[in-house]
Amino acid sequence: MLNLKFTRNPPLVIEKLQKKNFNASAIVGNIIELYQQKNKLQVQAEQAKAEMNKISAEVGNLMRQGKKDEAEIAKARTSEIKENIKQFDLDFAAIEEKVYELQVQLPNLPHDSVSVGKGAADNEIVKRLGEIPVLPENALPHWELAAKYNIIDFELGVKLTGAGFPVYRGKGAQLQRALINFFLAEASKAGYEEIQPPLMVNEASGFGTGQLPDKEGQMYHATIDNLYLIPTAEVPVTNIYRDVIVEAKNLPYKNTAYSACFRREAGSYGKDVRGLNRLHQFDKVEIVQIAHPEKSYETLEDMVKHVESLVQKLELPFRILRLCGGDMSFTSALTYDFEVFSAAQKMWLEVSSVSNFESFQANRLKLRYRDETTKKPQLAHTLNGSALALPRIVAALLENNQTPEGIKIPKVLVPYCGFDIIN
RNA sequence: GGUGAGGUGGGUGAGUGGCUAAAACCAGCAGUUUGCUAAACUGCCGUACGGGAAACUGUACCGCGGGUUCGAAUCCCGCCCUCACCGCCA
Numbered sequence: 001m002l003n004l005k006f007t008r009n010p011p012l013v014i015e016k017l018q019k020k021n022f023n024a025s026a027i028v029g030n031i032i033e034l035y036q037q038k039n040k041l042q043v044q045a046e047q048a049k050a051e052m053n054k055i056s057a058e059v060g061n062l063m064r065q066g067k068k069d070e071a072e073i074a075k076a077r078t079s080e081i082k083e084n085i086k087q088f089d090l091d092f093a094a095i096e097e098k099v100y101e102l103q104v105q106l107p108n109l110p111h112d113s114v115s116v117g118k119g120a121a122d123n124e125i126v127k128r129l130g131e132i133p134v135l136p137e138n139a140l141p142h143w144e145l146a147a148k149y150n151i152i153d154f155e156l157g158v159k160l161t162g163a164g165f166p167v168y169r170g171k172g173a174q175l176q177r178a179l180i181n182f183f184l185a186e187a188s189k190a191g192y193e194e195i196q197p198p199l200m201v202n203e204a205s206g207f208g209t210g211q212l213p214d215k216e217g218q219m220y221h222a223t224i225d226n227l228y229l230i231p232t233a234e235v236p237v238t239n240i241y242r243d244v245i246v247e248a249k250n251l252p253y254k255n256t257a258y259s260a261c262f263r264r265e266a267g268s269y270g271k272d273v274r275g276l277n278r279l280h281q282f283d284k285v286e287i288v289q290i291a292h293p294e295k296s297y298e299t300l301e302d303m304v305k306h307v308e309s310l311v312q313k314l315e316l317p318f319r320i321l322r323l324c325g326g327d328m329s330f331t332s333a334l335t336y337d338f339e340v341f342s343a344a345q346k347m348w349l350e351v352s353s354v355s356n357f358e359s360f361q362a363n364r365l366k367l368r369y370r371d372e373t374t375k376k377p378q379l380a381h382t383l384n385g386s387a388l389a390l391p392r393i394v395a396a397l398l399e400n401n402q403t404p405e406g407i408k409i410p411k412v413l414v415p416y417c418g419f420d421i422i423n
Numbered sequence: 424g425g426u427g428a429g430g431u432g433g434g435u436g437a438g439u440g441g442c443u444a445a446a447a448c449c450a451g452c453a454g455u456u457u458g459c460u461a462a463a464c465u466g467c468c469g470u471a472c473g474g475g476a477a478a479c480u481g482u483a484c485c486g487c488g489g490g491u492u493c494g495a496a497u498c499c500c501g502c503c504c505u506c507a508c509c510g511c512c513a
Binding site: 038039042043045046047049050052053055056057058059060061063064071072074075076077078079082245375377 | 433441442452469470472473474481482483492493494
């Protein structure tokens with residue numbers, strides 16, 4: 001949710017949001033108009049309330065002095081004021097609601113470095129590293145490798161739960177565990193405090209990170225208890241900082257968490273969902289930072305470096321994209337996507353998305369830091385990224401490392417796996 | 424699932440109708456004193472939204488929502504949450 005302070009500079013907001021192909025002029029215009037009405041009303045309402053308070057105090061004094069008649073006279077003055085206050089409050093609430101409705105429609109302002117673009121095709125490749133492996137003629141896609149070596153059973157998952165809930169077994173399960181441990185260990189080394197969060201969250205948390213109310217359909221909802229299965233550890237971890245004021249000198253806060261992630265993915269079918277490409281339940285290690293506004297872009301670079309080091313150590317060919325305005329999420333100010341090349345599918349697969357949300361999330365979360373000079377609470381910046389999401393990493397590892405002897409495990413993972421080949 | 428207790432500022436916790444943004448203590452900040460540390464003393468120490476060039480000032484907020492009243496942290500109603508004990512159980 002965009003801080004209303006931005007709307008005090010309408011041309012800037014409108015110009016910036018054009019990058020996201022979003023025409024904000026009508027909304028911003030309405031907000032400003034409503035805002036002025038709201039302030040006018042607030043002045044009137046507060047004057048009336050101040051008078052009420054004064055009369056009440058008077059009545060109290062008169063009563064104590066035993067001047068009952070005078071108190072009665074004072075009381076008589078209140079009924080009209082009371083009616084006015086009631087009406088002011090109703091009007092005020094109505095305007096506030098309207099402002100809010102408009103406010104939540106505004107996407108986050110993109111960072112200056114974000115380029116104009118319509119969609120994925122316009123994203124800027126900022127880095128590309130690693131050789132794309134040359135596979136033999138009879139190379140298999142990962143879902144066939146998974147069946148061949150009996151390490152991931154998609155059909156069994158359908159039996160137990162449904163499509164998109166694969167069962168990992170044997171070395172497949174061990175590989176999952178190894179990846180999780182590897183990612184967590186790397187994050188710890190980089191100074192992130194590890195968190196084991198709840199996998200279900202309440203409404204307030206869903207709201208805090210922006211999944212609710214609009215993206216409700218993305219999450220599994222346990223209606224009896226009104227709890228939501230988390231779509232990412234970002235939700236519980238970032239909500240740790242909901243409604244808190246932190247000390248500036250303690251920034252940045254760095255957290256990492258492994259969690260299973262649950263996504264309904266309603267409406268996505270077809271080729272892209274084959275195998276591990278898109279699942280309803282998957283594993284991910286997330287990194288989250290709470291940063292000082294002046295430092296948050298350094299923080300973003302820091303996180304990108306961290307994710308980069310992970311894909312490099314896994315020896316996967318990858319590229320980093322700076323998302324264009326048209327492909328960025330509603331909430332992000334700047335996003336880098338990581339894609340690894342899955343050699344049998346011959347596809348780039350997104351395995352991480354690292355974003356700076358600036359104060360967009362913090363505004364909803366009421367996450368503030370106390371400025372060291374002014375001592376005033378200010379909105380902090382929140383950032384997060386996958387480090388990393390497992391399924392597509394596994395897909396690429398299986399496909400890229402397939403050999404006639406079996407699937408080679410990258411060196412860095414061998415100590416975590418306890419084996420160096422799947423055969 | 425049953426029964427009971429309770430939700431007040433960063434923390435503990437007082438407050439049962441007006442003089443309460445809310446005692447006291449702890450933590451925190453600034454200062455005084457002091458060989459150092461420690462201690463002692465003094466002051467400050469909520470948030471949001473308004474008005475004002477500013478000094479300053481108004482309003483709201485004691486889990487959330489409604490009600491009673493001239494006036495509500497305090498009384499009434501509804502909801503949410505937490506804790507304790509019992510039962511069941513990883």
